[in-house]
Amino acid sequence: MGEGQEQRAVNDIRAASHNGTWVLLQNCELGLGLMDEMEDMLKAMDGAVHENFRLFITAMPNPKFPLGLLQMSTKVTNEPPNGLRAGLVRSFTVTVDQDRLERIDTPGQAPLWRRLLFTLCFLHSVVQERRKFGPLGWCIPYEYNAGDLNACISFLERHLYAGQISWQTLTYMVAEAQYGGKITDDLDRRMFAAYATKWVTPKTLEDGFSFNPGELIAPIPKDFNYAVMDSLDVESYRSFGHDFPEIDSPEIFGLHPNADLAFRKKEVKELIDTVGETQPRSTGGGGGKARSMDEVVTEKCGELLAMMPDDYVEDDYRRKIRKLGGLSQPMNIFLF
Amino acid sequence: MIGDVRHMLQQIRLAIKGDVVMTNELQDAMGDIFDARVPQPWLVTPGGDEFSWLYPTLPSWFKSLQERDQQDRGWLEGIVPKSFWMAGFFNPQGFLTAMRQEVTRKHKAEMWALDEVQYFNQVTPFEKPEAVKERPDEGVYVHGLVMDGARWQKNKTDGTLAESMPKVPFSNLPVLHVTAMKKAGLDERKAMFKPNGAYECPVYRYAARTDRYLVFMAKLVTKDHKPIHWTLRGVALLCVNH
Numbered sequence: 001m002g003e004g005q006e007q008r009a010v011n012d013i014r015a016a017s018h019n020g021t022w023v024l025l026q027n028c029e030l031g032l033g034l035m036d037e038m039e040d041m042l043k044a045m046d047g048a049v050h051e052n053f054r055l056f057i058t059a060m061p062n063p064k065f066p067l068g069l070l071q072m073s074t075k076v077t078n079e080p081p082n083g084l085r086a087g088l089v090r091s092f093t094v095t096v097d098q099d100r101l102e103r104i105d106t107p108g109q110a111p112l113w114r115r116l117l118f119t120l121c122f123l124h125s126v127v128q129e130r131r132k133f134g135p136l137g138w139c140i141p142y143e144y145n146a147g148d149l150n151a152c153i154s155f156l157e158r159h160l161y162a163g164q165i166s167w168q169t170l171t172y173m174v175a176e177a178q179y180g181g182k183i184t185d186d187l188d189r190r191m192f193a194a195y196a197t198k199w200v201t202p203k204t205l206e207d208g209f210s211f212n213p214g215e216l217i218a219p220i221p222k223d224f225n226y227a228v229m230d231s232l233d234v235e236s237y238r239s240f241g242h243d244f245p246e247i248d249s250p251e252i253f254g255l256h257p258n259a260d261l262a263f264r265k266k267e268v269k270e271l272i273d274t275v276g277e278t279q280p281r282s283t284g285g286g287g288g289k290a291r292s293m294d295e296v297v298t299e300k301c302g303e304l305l306a307m308m309p310d311d312y313v314e315d316d317y318r319r320k321i322r323k324l325g326g327l328s329q330p331m332n333i334f335l336f
Numbered sequence: 337m338i339g340d341v342r343h344m345l346q347q348i349r350l351a352i353k354g355d356v357v358m359t360n361e362l363q364d365a366m367g368d369i370f371d372a373r374v375p376q377p378w379l380v381t382p383g384g385d386e387f388s389w390l391y392p393t394l395p396s397w398f399k400s401l402q403e404r405d406q407q408d409r410g411w412l413e414g415i416v417p418k419s420f421w422m423a424g425f426f427n428p429q430g431f432l433t434a435m436r437q438e439v440t441r442k443h444k445a446e447m448w449a450l451d452e453v454q455y456f457n458q459v460t461p462f463e464k465p466e467a468v469k470e471r472p473d474e475g476v477y478v479h480g481l482v483m484d485g486a487r488w489q490k491n492k493t494d495g496t497l498a499e500s501m502p503k504v505p506f507s508n509l510p511v512l513h514v515t516a517m518k519k520a521g522l523d524e525r526k527a528m529f530k531p532n533g534a535y536e537c538p539v540y541r542y543a544a545r546t547d548r549y550l551v552f553m554a555k556l557v558t559k560d561h562k563p564i565h566w567t568l569r570g571v572a573l574l575c576v577n578h
Contacts, residue, residue, distance in 0.1 A: 254568025
């Protein structure tokens with residue numbers, strides 16, 4: 001939608017409602033004007049449409065999207081999948097297919113290509129999923145998406161066509177250029193580089209390499225081994241992904257098990273805040289004992305006033321700072 | 337600052353009694369006080385600059401105001417704190433810069449220049465600031481830092497970063513000695529961090545980590561793990577834990 005497509009959309013809807021065909025309107029958050037009229041338009045058509053007529057509307061969440069239209073529709077939402085399992089399976093469905101898996105088929109390079117393909121997809125899930133841990137995960141919650149993964153894979157493909165793999169180049173392109181291009185915080189960049197140095201190395205190609213940390217603090221669910229998958233069939237990557245434990249251990253991200261505490265606390269706080277916002281402001285009337293807001297605030301102000309420190313008198317502190325050596329002493333500026 | 341807060345508290349009381357006009361500002365502040373939140377004008381200036389440390393609740397904010405007042409008032413009276421409370425400074429980055437300046441001046445004779453001098457730090461054996469008997473020869477002792485994602489384990493002579501205890505995500509760092517020296521001095525002290533090298537640990541003002549709230553990078557000894565281990569753990573030091 002948008003770009004003057006409104007009239008076309010209206011025409012198509014009218015035609016389809018007679019012929020009994022389907023209409024799909026995409027990105028409708030860009031055509032909110034038409035959406036506002038849609039409710040009345042559909043109501044006016046009620047009863048006079050072909051029984052096979054269907055209208056599909058896709059849109060990003062938008063607070064201005066008309067409520068009435070939402071309420072009269074059947075709603076389906078699509079969110080990025082949660083958890084490493086869902087993330088990996090999605091990558092091997094949306095981004096990597098059988099054709100891509102076979103893109104590099106020289107005997108010397110094919111196993112390397114496949115193993116790195118898996119590594120990149122796994123890394124992608126990990127960095128995305130790490131966001132749920134709040135500040136412990138990333139300073140800034142970046143919106144990495146399939147496009148970033150895609151760019152890395154395409155780069156790797158072209159890089160391998162050109163000859164021998166250069167690990168330094170690959171690591172740089174993944175951590176600094178592709179994903180790193182989105183990162184605005186230096187310490188987040190350091191974090192991404194840490195993953196790259198740990199996982200995008202010649203070691204990743206060795207049999208028996210595992211993404212599991214060397215020493216575990218708590219056992220990983222099902223004692224699962226997050227190994228590097230190598231198979232000729234894309235289907236086996238998907239089924240390997242489906243075998244991933246339902247709950248991701250924070251240790252697979254390199255985090256301490258306590259990180260789950262931070263994550264749950266964050267979730268609960270969001271819930272409580274939402275509940276809190278729905279509470280009415282006034283203290284319940286009944287009972288007679290409930291005090292009015294005025295009374296409560298008056299009392300609290302009194303309490304705070306009694307505890308207030310004395311004012312700083314300018315002449316007084318200037319004199320005292322002079323006694324301490326004056327403002328030419330660098331640290332004394334903090335008393336000013 | 338103190339004057340502003342006092343003034344507003346008095347105004348609210350008068351407004352409730354009906355002696356002065358209830359403005360929107362006072363009305364909002366009343367709602368905040370009722371909900372135990374800190375009124376906006378006490379946190380940010382009308383221009384949008386930070387005016388005091390951000391605390392989520394009124395009691396914690398007020399307590400920090402009192403403690404900050406104590407540190408400053410004592411200092412004004414000539415009792416220079418032996419150890420400084422980091423959250424007691426409106427601008428802790430600036431405080432450390434001033435410290436660097438002071439150290440540089442001390443070495444005027446050796447021709448130190450401010451831009452060649454870098455931070456250096458060491459965790460002291462003092463668990464609590466009260467245990468500090470005197471100020472360091474150079475630099476400052478600071479306290480009140482909280483570690484997120486790991487803990488500091490004291491040994492007989494020194495200490496090391498170690499894994500958090502189960503279910504204890506935050507732990508207090510002992511008093512930290514922060515000073516400044518030239519690069520040659522830093523190189524000499526590299527042996528301290530053997531065999532793994534130092535973990536460069538970001539020190540933030542708040543639990544929310546943005547580069548705006550980054551105070552400085554502390555070097556921490558890590559005996560059992562490589563620094564990268566703590567990077568992935570997301571280990572950081574916080575001046576206040578919220």
